[in-house]
Amino acid sequence: MNERSSKAVQPLDDWLLQILACPACPQHHPVHLNDEKNGLICACGKYLFSISEEGIPNMLVEESTVLDENADPNSINSEVKS
Numbered sequence: 001m002n003e004r005s006s007k008a009v010q011p012l013d014d015w016l017l018q019i020l021a022c023p024a025c026p027q028h029h030p031v032h033l034n035d036e037k038n039g040l041i042c043a044c045g046k047y048l049f050s051i052s053e054e055g056i057p058n059m060l061v062e063e064s065t066v067l068d069e070n071a072d073p074n075s076i077n078s079e080v081k082s
């Protein structure tokens with residue numbers, strides 16, 4: 001018997017947050033959890049991607065919410081230089 005069945009809504013794992021990138025920006029900025037922890041906000045501040053009850057982020061640009069029409073993804077300096 002093991003008791004690993006936790007039924008609570010899973011918070012997004014850190015590793016998942018780290019590999020997720022905004023699909024809407026040409027620079028593919030990283031995303032971070034919003035305050036309600038039910039969505040992911042692009043580093044550019046423009047797009048909000050929803051997270052399902054199962055903890056699966058919906059990274060479809062067409063289904064994202066535009067938080068700030070005037071946010072400019074190009075003005076964000078990416079910390080990672082490749």
Ligand SMILES: [Zn+2]
Nearest residue numbers: 022025042044
């Ligand atoms: Zn973005």
